[in-house]
Structures are given as structure tokens and as C-alpha cells.
Amino acid sequence: MVNDTTFHHFPEFKTALMIWTYFPPFLIIVGTVANFCSIVVLLRKPMRTSNTMFYLLVLSVGDIFVLYTGLLRYWLKFGFDKDIRLISNASCKFHGFLVYVSLDFTAWILVAVTADRCFAICHPFKAKIVCTRKVAKVIVCVILGTLIAINGHLFWSLAILDLADEIQCTAVTDFGNTIWPWMDFSVFSAMPFSIMITSNIIIVRQLCRSSRRLEAHRMSDRAGCNSERSDIATIKPDTYSSTTRIRLTSNSSSQTGSGRNTIRQRMGKISNVTIMLLSVNCLFLLLTAPIVIYLIGYMKWYVDASDHARAKMNLLWCFCNMMQYLNNSIHFFIYCLTGPKFRRELKAMFNKSNRVTMTEQVSGTELY
Numbered sequence: 001m002v003n004d005t006t007f008h009h010f011p012e013f014k015t016a017l018m019i020w021t022y023f024p025p026f027l028i029i030v031g032t033v034a035n036f037c038s039i040v041v042l043l044r045k046p047m048r049t050s051n052t053m054f055y056l057l058v059l060s061v062g063d064i065f066v067l068y069t070g071l072l073r074y075w076l077k078f079g080f081d082k083d084i085r086l087i088s089n090a091s092c093k094f095h096g097f098l099v100y101v102s103l104d105f106t107a108w109i110l111v112a113v114t115a116d117r118c119f120a121i122c123h124p125f126k127a128k129i130v131c132t133r134k135v136a137k138v139i140v141c142v143i144l145g146t147l148i149a150i151n152g153h154l155f156w157s158l159a160i161l162d163l164a165d166e167i168q169c170t171a172v173t174d175f176g177n178t179i180w181p182w183m184d185f186s187v188f189s190a191m192p193f194s195i196m197i198t199s200n201i202i203i204v205r206q207l208c209r210s211s212r213r214l215e216a217h218r219m220s221d222r223a224g225c226n227s228e229r230s231d232i233a234t235i236k237p238d239t240y241s242s243t244t245r246i247r248l249t250s251n252s253s254s255q256t257g258s259g260r261n262t263i264r265q266r267m268g269k270i271s272n273v274t275i276m277l278l279s280v281n282c283l284f285l286l287l288t289a290p291i292v293i294y295l296i297g298y299m300k301w302y303v304d305a306s307d308h309a310r311a312k313m314n315l316l317w318c319f320c321n322m323m324q325y326l327n328n329s330i331h332f333f334i335y336c337l338t339g340p341k342f343r344r345e346l347k348a349m350f351n352k353s354n355r356v357t358m359t360e361q362v363s364g365t366e367l368y
Helices: 011-042 051-080 089-122 124-130 133-157 174-234 242-303 307-327 331-338 340-367
Strands: 158-162 167-171
Touching (some): 011 307, 011 340, 089 124, 089 158, 089 167, 089 174, 133 158, 167 174
């Protein structure tokens, strides 16, 4: 419940209230449908062979959890004046804990999938032993357990307080007000993105090296083929028949050609996954950095702010949250735009559904 409404008449606050009321249900619906589509596609048999797709499957589940723990609460609060955190101190602590853990979990799953791809590209032979589904499941469990431990302090550092202008579920300890915002910045944003960007730089550099080696190999093969043709041309006519010469040349060309095609296909698959991960990582930084920066400066900005400044801060807080939850709603569309394999499986899924529907219709016609 709001005690002091001195800044509520400003247009910035009214705009924020409208956004809180109408935008969250849209994001929740779109995010739920999109993430469920991602889950269905990623569970298809051709997609289950990749560790990357397993991590993205876990990420989709985490995104849904974030939307229904974090964004749904804001919609209920501003749209229906029902804040589940203000029911009791227990709900304040438990809900805050769930939101922080779920947001951190999705960030570190992105770290895990990026590091996994980096290791697989830099050490392709060791990856067959290290980058397995069993190891991936253990990593997911370790991430979840670590984040539960890190955020466990929220059970005693959060409580309901009657502040000057509003009853809030907020930090009540010096640790929660001074140290924790910086820890949250490190755990949720700084550390994950530092690892992501470093891993992606290594991946891109390794791909460039592989591309240069492939080009050198291609030039070497071309020079070898030209040399082989000249050698064959100098052989005496009675030594090899023309048919034998053609067969030797064609066999050599086909072997080198198939080898190059295999390498190119592998490089193409790696590049596609890299582009997809780069897109998701950049989206993460772009959409989550504003809210982390806001939380760091909030306590300093809000204390001595004027009423109009507080109204502006409410609007800024609204935009920061919408950007953060947008990150958890649109991964499906990023996969569709940057992942050829994902698009193929999505099309195959819908084509199969259409075939099933047509078969049922034909069967119904025959029965009646």
C-alpha cells in the first residue's frame, strides 16, 4: 500500500503505471508460448545429440520460471494492487529468493553453454570425453546449488518495512543495502558476461584460424592436383591408358574434394552455433545491464530526490524491468533468426503436424 502519493500525479509515474499494467501480460503470453516452442523443438531427437541444445533447453525452462516469479508479481501489484511479497515476511523473503536465484540461474546457464562451445572448438578430441550430457547435467546442478547458497542470505536480509512513501519488501541489513548490490552486479552481470565475451573471442579466433588453415589446405590441394596432372602428362603413352589417367585424376580430386566438403560442413555448423550464442550473449548484456546499474545507484539517487525526480525514477525502473524480462521472452526468436538447424526442426515439426491433421481428415472422410 502506498502511504505518500506526492509524486503520483506526475506524467512519468502515470506512464510507468500504464506500462506496468498492460505490457507484462503481453510479455508473459509471448514468452510462455515462445519458450514452450523452444522446449518442444529442443526435445526433438535430432536436437538431443548436442550439449548446446541441452543447455538451451534448460535455459528455456529457466526463462519461463523467471517470467512467472518476477514479471507476474509486478503485473499483479500494479494491475490489481496485490503484491504477493507483502502478504507476510515469509512471502517477502521466499519470493525475493526465488526471483534472484532464477535470474542468476539463466545468466549462468548462458555462461555454461558458451564455455562448453569454447572448449569443444579448442579441444575437439578431449570434448568427446569432457563435453558429455552427464557432465552437462552435473554442471547445471552445481550452478543451481551454488546460486542457492549465494542468495541464501535473502532469508534474513529481506523484510517488510514501512518507509516514508511506501510499504516495501526491502533489505534491512547493512550487508543487503551496501555490499549485496555489488555482489549481485558481479554474480548476475559482470562475471557472466566477462566469461561469455572472453569465451566468444576465443571461439571467433579459433574459427578464423581454422578458416585460414582450410584455405591453405585448399590451395595446397589445388597445387598438388596441378602437379599431378603435369606428372601424368609426362608419362609414356604405353605406360597408362587414357582411361587409367582419367581414373587416377578423378579419384584424387574426389578424395580431396570430399575432405574439403567435410571440413567446410563442420566449420559451417560451428559458425552457425557461434553466431547464435553471440547473439544471445549480446542480447543478455544489452537488456540486463540497465537494471543492474539502476540497482547500484538507487539508494543514492532516491534518498534526497525531489518528487518529480522520484516519478522519473519510477519510469526508469519500469523500463529497466521490461528490458530485463524481454531478455527472458525472445530467445526463441533469436534461435529462429540465427540457428539454421533450429529452423529446420521447427519446420519439420509443423510439417509433421500438418501431415497428421490431413491424415485424420482423410480417415474421417472415409469413415463417414
